[in-house]
Amino acid sequence: MKRWGAWSLSARATVLFALVACVVTGMLGTYFYQVARQSLERQADLVLAARVAHFSRLVREMYTVRELKERPLLFETMLGSERDMLFFRKPGEAPFIHVNPDNLPIPSLTVSVQDHALGPVEIQRTFLPDGVPVHWVSARTLAREDGTPVDVIAGHPMTSEVQMLKRWRNGIVLATLGGMLAATLLAFAVLWHLFKPLRGMVRQAAQISPKNLMVRLNLAEAPPELQQLTQAFNAMLDRLAEGYQRLSQFSADLAHEIRTPVGILTGQTQVALGQARQPEEYRQVLESNLEELERLSRIIENILFLAQADHAALVIARQPMALHEEMSKIADYFEGLASERGMRFSVQAEGQMWANPLLCRRAINNLVVNALRYGADDTCVRLSATQHAQGATVWVENDGEPVTPAQLGRLFDRFYRGDAARSTPSTSNGLGLAIVSAIMHLHGGTAQVSCPRPGVIRFVLEFPARAVQ
Numbered sequence: 001m002k003r004w005g006a007w008s009l010s011a012r013a014t015v016l017f018a019l020v021a022c023v024v025t026g027m028l029g030t031y032f033y034q035v036a037r038q039s040l041e042r043q044a045d046l047v048l049a050a051r052v053a054h055f056s057r058l059v060r061e062m063y064t065v066r067e068l069k070e071r072p073l074l075f076e077t078m079l080g081s082e083r084d085m086l087f088f089r090k091p092g093e094a095p096f097i098h099v100n101p102d103n104l105p106i107p108s109l110t111v112s113v114q115d116h117a118l119g120p121v122e123i124q125r126t127f128l129p130d131g132v133p134v135h136w137v138s139a140r141t142l143a144r145e146d147g148t149p150v151d152v153i154a155g156h157p158m159t160s161e162v163q164m165l166k167r168w169r170n171g172i173v174l175a176t177l178g179g180m181l182a183a184t185l186l187a188f189a190v191l192w193h194l195f196k197p198l199r200g201m202v203r204q205a206a207q208i209s210p211k212n213l214m215v216r217l218n219l220a221e222a223p224p225e226l227q228q229l230t231q232a233f234n235a236m237l238d239r240l241a242e243g244y245q246r247l248s249q250f251s252a253d254l255a256h257e258i259r260t261p262v263g264i265l266t267g268q269t270q271v272a273l274g275q276a277r278q279p280e281e282y283r284q285v286l287e288s289n290l291e292e293l294e295r296l297s298r299i300i301e302n303i304l305f306l307a308q309a310d311h312a313a314l315v316i317a318r319q320p321m322a323l324h325e326e327m328s329k330i331a332d333y334f335e336g337l338a339s340e341r342g343m344r345f346s347v348q349a350e351g352q353m354w355a356n357p358l359l360c361r362r363a364i365n366n367l368v369v370n371a372l373r374y375g376a377d378d379t380c381v382r383l384s385a386t387q388h389a390q391g392a393t394v395w396v397e398n399d400g401e402p403v404t405p406a407q408l409g410r411l412f413d414r415f416y417r418g419d420a421a422r423s424t425p426s427t428s429n430g431l432g433l434a435i436v437s438a439i440m441h442l443h444g445g446t447a448q449v450s451c452p453r454p455g456v457i458r459f460v461l462e463f464p465a466r467a468v469q
Contacts, residue, residue, distance in 0.1 A: 010195060014187045021183030022176060029172035036168055040161045041135075045123050048137045051086075052154045056141040059088065059152065064145040069096050085155035090148060091140075104128075104155070109138045111151060133158050197223055201230070213241040246413070254415065258299065261292040302431040306414065306438050316356045316442050318466075323349040323385040323392060326361065331383060334368050342378040351387025353394075354466040355443055363439040363447075364394060366432040367459045371398035376455075391445070394461040402454050411449050412437040436461070 007015075055075070059068065068088060075086055075097060087106060088097035095106075107126045124136045138153045200221065207215045216237060222230040272285040324347070331345035338344060353360070364383075371381045375398035384395040403411075410416045415430035433447075436459075440447040445462045452458055 010188065010191045013191055014184055017187035018180050018184040021187075022180040025176045025179040026172075029176055033165070033169060033172055037161075037165055040164065041158070044156055044158065044161060045135060045137075048123070048135055048154050048156050051084075052137045052139045052152050055086070055088070055152045055154070056139045059150050060141045060144060062144070065090075065096065065143050065150070066145075072097060072099070075099050083157055083159065085153075087151075087153040089151050089153070091151060095153075102157070104134070104157075106153065107136065109136055109153060111138050111140045128157060132162050197221060197226060201226075201233075205233075208237065210244065213237065213244060254299075254303070258296065261296050264292050265289050299431070302435060306431070306434060316359060318354050318356050318443075320352045320466075321355055321357060321360060322352050323387065323394075326364075327383045327385055327394075330361070330364055330368060333365075334372060338372055338381065341372070341375075343372060343375060344380050346380050346382045347384075349383070349385035351385070351392060353385070353387065353392030353463045355392075355463050359439045359442065360463075363436045363461060364396065366436050367396040367461075370432055370459075371396055371400075371457075374398075374457075375400045389465070390462075391465040392463045394463070395458060396461075397452075397456060397458040399456055403451055403457055408449055408451065412447060 059065075063071075065088075083101050084099075085101075085104060085106075086097065086099040087095040089095040107124070109124055110122065122137075124138075126134045126136065128134060134155055134157045136153065136155045138151060140149050140151050142148065143150050201217050204215060204217050216234045217230045219227060219230050219234070268285050268288055272282060327347045327349040331347050335345065368381065368383075375381060379399040382395070382397040384397070386393055412433045414434040416433075437447045440461055440463075444464045448460045448462075450458050450460070
């Protein structure tokens with residue numbers, strides 16, 4: 001048998017609903033059974049007490065003891081067809097009226113009534129061998145002829161009431177079982193209807209595949225309880241579709257980037273092997289191949305770094321870094337490369353930031369390389385940094401060709417380069433800015449790009465304060 005946790009929601013809800021219905025029906029049946037039992041007992045006790053009061057009045061006001069002895073059938077007739085008992089006796093003597101169809105022994109009873117006032121009576125109980133209770137009422141009155149005491153004892157076996165209650169109990173049990181079965185069937189039918197939107201969602205979700213990622217769950221047909229789930233599921237599908245599209249683009253770009261150096265290596269090697277050549281020519285081929293192999297090595301290294309950075313659980317070591325000192329070192333390092341194009345640096349920085357030195361320098365270096373590669377000749381690359389309560393902000397800004405909003409939105413994508421960059425030879429592999437974004441993600445910060453004015457592109461790195469780990 002399957003464990004409870006492996007059952008479907010429909011099965012669990014149906015079983016629980018059936019159990020609740022069984023408990024409620026059983027409690028109601030038990031309540032009505034007890035009410036009926038108490039009503040029958042109270043009715044029998046009232047009849048029994050009234051009977052004792054009536055016969056006590058006969059003894060006290062209408063008949064003498066001798067006349068009563070002469071009319072025994074009168075009392076049997078008055079009792080009717082019931083199996084009830086009736087005894088008249090003087091204290092300490094045998095009964096002179098003895099109506100006892102089942103020959104039951106007279107128990108030792110406490111006389112609850114004396115003289116002529118009946119008043120409240122005490123119901124006394126005994127039990128037959130089969131467990132059926134017998135109710136007794138006794139009263140003491142005075143004989144009409146001489147005023148001697150006479151005990152009037154009436155008994156009523158609850159046989160008919162017990163049989164009636166047994167039939168009621170059996171009916172209640174059957175009604176409870178029938179109600180449980182009906183509740184189970186109704187619960188299953190109701191749940192089957194209520195889960196219809198879920199089955200529709202399952203059918204829609206079954207249509208989703210890598211080739212068909214545009215299918216979305218119908219929010220309009222979802223009940224209010226499932227709308228939040230539907231929205232979350234559709235949002236997840238949007239993220240998966242976007243990720244799958246980026247992965248496909250990444251694979252295509254990766255193949256494009258690797259195909260070029262591999263093609264060059266293959267072509268140069270085939271040409272070199274086509275005929276015997278001088279050692280110097282082989283050396284030139286090997287040097288050219290080494291350059292392409294180094295390019296492939298950089299691509300592989302960057303891809304491995306990005307793959308590691310995608311793990312959110314990766315922890316990096318951080319330490320305080322002086323902003324002005326770091327920015328000045330970077331400007332000095334790239335000063336020679338900038339001067340080849342007539343470019344220069346402007347540094348404005350103060351305070352410190354909490355970051356990993358190697359990763360932080362790599363991110364800023366990539367931004368500076370990007371500025372030097374795509375910036376206009378004879379312009380200034382502006383490096384700025386400041387410390388604030390939330391952490392530290394680093395700006396790298398340069399002048400160059402205008403960038404469209406569509407291009408801005410893709411600058412941090414892997415292997416993305418502008419059309420002009422793709423059409424001209426370049427040492428860039430399109431992973432520099434993607435690495436910047438990954439490094440900021442590891443720091444818990446952000447990397448943003450904007451165009452504050454036409455022809456100016458600004459990269460902003462937000463490093464969180466030390467408290468953010």
